[in-house]
Amino acid sequence: MLLGETVRISLTSIRSNLFRALLTMLGIVIGVGAVITMVALGTGAQRQIDKQMAALGGDILSIQSSSWFSRGVARNQRTLTTDDAAALSRGMKHVSAVVPEINSRYQIKYGNQNLNITTIGTTPNYPDVHGFNFAYGNMFSAADEAARKRVVVLGAEIPEMFDADPAALIGRTIQIRSITFEIIGVLEPKGGFGWRNPDDDVWIPLSTAQFRVTGDEFVETISAKIAPTSSTEMAMLEIERVLRREHGILPGNDNDFAIMDRRQFAESRQEATQVFTYLLAGIAGVSLVVGGIGIMNIMLVTVTERTREIGVRKALGATRGNILLQFLVESTILCLLGGLIGLLLGATASALLARYAGWQTAMSTGSALMAFGFSATVGIVFGIWPARRAAGLDPIEALRHE
Amino acid sequence: MGGSFIDALRCVDLDIVPGEYVAIRGQSGSGKSTLMNIIGCLDRPTAGEYWLNGDRVSTMNDKQLARIRNLEIGFVFQTFNLLPRMSALANVEVPLIYSGRKRKHRFALASAALETVGLGDRMSHRPSEMSGGQRQRVAIARALVTNPSILLADEPTGNLDSNTGKEIMDLFDRLHDEGNTVIVVTHEQHIAKRASRVVRLSDGDVVSDTYMSES
Ligand SMILES: Nc1ncnc2c1ncn2[C@@H]1O[C@H](COP(=O)(O)OP(=O)(O)OP(=O)(O)O)[C@@H](O)[C@H]1O
Ligand SMILES: [Mg+2]
Numbered sequence: 001m002l003l004g005e006t007v008r009i010s011l012t013s014i015r016s017n018l019f020r021a022l023l024t025m026l027g028i029v030i031g032v033g034a035v036i037t038m039v040a041l042g043t044g045a046q047r048q049i050d051k052q053m054a055a056l057g058g059d060i061l062s063i064q065s066s067s068w069f070s071r072g073v074a075r076n077q078r079t080l081t082t083d084d085a086a087a088l089s090r091g092m093k094h095v096s097a098v099v100p101e102i103n104s105r106y107q108i109k110y111g112n113q114n115l116n117i118t119t120i121g122t123t124p125n126y127p128d129v130h131g132f133n134f135a136y137g138n139m140f141s142a143a144d145e146a147a148r149k150r151v152v153v154l155g156a157e158i159p160e161m162f163d164a165d166p167a168a169l170i171g172r173t174i175q176i177r178s179i180t181f182e183i184i185g186v187l188e189p190k191g192g193f194g195w196r197n198p199d200d201d202v203w204i205p206l207s208t209a210q211f212r213v214t215g216d217e218f219v220e221t222i223s224a225k226i227a228p229t230s231s232t233e234m235a236m237l238e239i240e241r242v243l244r245r246e247h248g249i250l251p252g253n254d255n256d257f258a259i260m261d262r263r264q265f266a267e268s269r270q271e272a273t274q275v276f277t278y279l280l281a282g283i284a285g286v287s288l289v290v291g292g293i294g295i296m297n298i299m300l301v302t303v304t305e306r307t308r309e310i311g312v313r314k315a316l317g318a319t320r321g322n323i324l325l326q327f328l329v330e331s332t333i334l335c336l337l338g339g340l341i342g343l344l345l346g347a348t349a350s351a352l353l354a355r356y357a358g359w360q361t362a363m364s365t366g367s368a369l370m371a372f373g374f375s376a377t378v379g380i381v382f383g384i385w386p387a388r389r390a391a392g393l394d395p396i397e398a399l400r401h402e
Numbered sequence: 403m404g405g406s407f408i409d410a411l412r413c414v415d416l417d418i419v420p421g422e423y424v425a426i427r428g429q430s431g432s433g434k435s436t437l438m439n440i441i442g443c444l445d446r447p448t449a450g451e452y453w454l455n456g457d458r459v460s461t462m463n464d465k466q467l468a469r470i471r472n473l474e475i476g477f478v479f480q481t482f483n484l485l486p487r488m489s490a491l492a493n494v495e496v497p498l499i500y501s502g503r504k505r506k507h508r509f510a511l512a513s514a515a516l517e518t519v520g521l522g523d524r525m526s527h528r529p530s531e532m533s534g535g536q537r538q539r540v541a542i543a544r545a546l547v548t549n550p551s552i553l554l555a556d557e558p559t560g561n562l563d564s565n566t567g568k569e570i571m572d573l574f575d576r577l578h579d580e581g582n583t584v585i586v587v588t589h590e591q592h593i594a595k596r597a598s599r600v601v602r603l604s605d606g607d608v609v610s611d612t613y614m615s616e617s
Contacts, residue, residue, distance in 0.1 A: 317472020317500035
């Protein structure tokens with residue numbers, strides 16, 4: 001018998017009990033929808049990290065105070081100072097540039113608007129080292145820095161946050177912690193940079209931050225650019241040696257700072273995301289299997305319910321193979337249909353998550369095909385047992401079935 | 403089953419030659435339907451043998467049996483056995499599907515068969531939307547549609563008025579005249595009279611087997 005005929009028979013029998021067909025499919029719909037959404041989320045996260053990786057220079061080390069244990073309690077104390085930064089900028093062989101950062105969130109006032117913005121006190125070489133370009137104006141100079149001038153450079157998104165035209169902002173003033181600063185530059189957007197978006201930060205001279213705003217000598221981070229001919233390891237060793245000397249750490253004692261290769265950090269984040277994606281997809285896959293078992297249950301009920309029909313078909317010339325194929329095709333159609341609906345559901349869910357929750361999602365044809373193939377497999381695997389039962393029925397007993 | 407065994411059929415030694423017209427009679431429960439099921443290759447005798455066209459049926463495989471049920475035998479069941487979720491036309495088409503006929507062909511054959519039993523205007527009705535007599539005629543159309551060489555009819559006129567019953571029996575006569583074998587279970591004298599041979603069953607035994615002279 002033709003496959004087309006079998007498909008038609010199956011469609012007729014599905015249509016004659018549409019509500020049950022929908023209930024049967026529900027497990028597959030949810031399973032496929034979940035797999036699609038999870039994979040889309042994972043792929044989205046992956047893409048975002050890839051973008052960040054591309055934005056990161058590979059040649060910058062990040063030095064931070066490390067938390068250490070004191071009487072069993074983790075202390076997250078700052079240990080890096082502007083003096084350390086100064087020491088690292090003198091006579092280093094493997095470090096070509098050093099950029100200290102003092103980070104704090106402050107109330108910033110423009111006109112009558114108040115916003116809480118991360119303010120970074122840093123040195124004039126910051127844009128060069130971190131690869132920022134100016135949309136308007138310039139970076140503050142070494143002279144500004146030496147004079148502790150009250151000048152500020154704005155991140156690309158700041159003008160918009162104050163509803164102001166970026167070009168017109170140059171020369172205007174804002175208040176940081178009630179201290180008036182003159183705006184001298186606006187950066188071009190750069191986008192995600194690890195865990196923060198730098199486009200909504202502002203930058204002021206390090207000395208200004210230290211003496212006029214925070215009032216202490218500590219810095220959060222020192223970025224060190226590795227010299228072009230040096231390796232990451234050589235730069236790390238050199239930095240470690242200098243800082244241990246500066247901090248007076250005795251041999252055998254632990255560092256009170258940490259040197260991180262941000263690229264390496266991003267790579268491990270990428271791996272973690274990948275593992276997480278597989279985990280989520282795996283859990284969603286389990287729901288697919290459960291959905292398949294649901295299909296099997298209903299198909300078994302269907303076989304029992306349609307015993308007489310099977311008897312009639314056999315009495316009229318259906319072979320074992322015909323019956324087997326009919327039930328197999330029926331469960332496969334159910335699964336494929338469920339897979340299709342699940343696909344649409346997953347695509348919608350990913351789109352909604354991207355739109356309203358702001359999560360990065362990326363649908364791929366690969367995951368769509370995989371979900372589709374998987375639901376077809378589920379249909380066949382979980383359809384085989386009921387179909388075999390149907391095919392094996394004795395015609396006369398099937399006809400006598402009430 | 404249940405503990406006690408009932409022999410639905412006991413001493414049945416029948417030889418039916420191609421082209422015969424046999425009427426089977428007997429009280430209710432005498433084993434007529436059981437015999438028909440065996441002849442129709444649906445049931446197998448627990449003891450004894452059934453040979454069809456020179457082949458022992460008990461040694462046939464699933465494919466061979468399906469082929470015989472599909473092409474050689476037309477079976478009008480006592481309880482009709484129509485598929486409830488399908489139209490009359492679709493019911494009549496079922497055996498044609500399994501013999502691999504094309505759609506267009508099937509439609510032509512099935513609608514012609516329904517016309518012959520007088521149901522040309524009820525083709526799209528489901529069994530539940532039809533009277534008992536109409537259902538019986540759908541079952542007859544389904545048995546005739548493959549133009550079988552052996553027609554088995556288990557009380558085919560039980561639900562029909564005498565006029566329609568006569569038309570159906572005329573149809574069977576025609577099939578017989580074309581050289582096919584017809585076996586009919588009936589309680590009615592005037593139907594049995596059309597047959598060339600009457601087999602009488604009682605409690606699973608053949609109690610009489612009479613050849614009638616053509617009248
Ligand atoms: N599946 C079965 N299990 C046990 N006994 C059965 C079964 N089918 C039929 N019988 C018995 O076999 C006997 C013959 O049944 P059968 O259906 O052949 O009778 P029948 O001659 O066709 O009767 P009727 O004229 O009422 O249709 C009956 O006594 C019945 O109880
Ligand atoms: Mg009977």
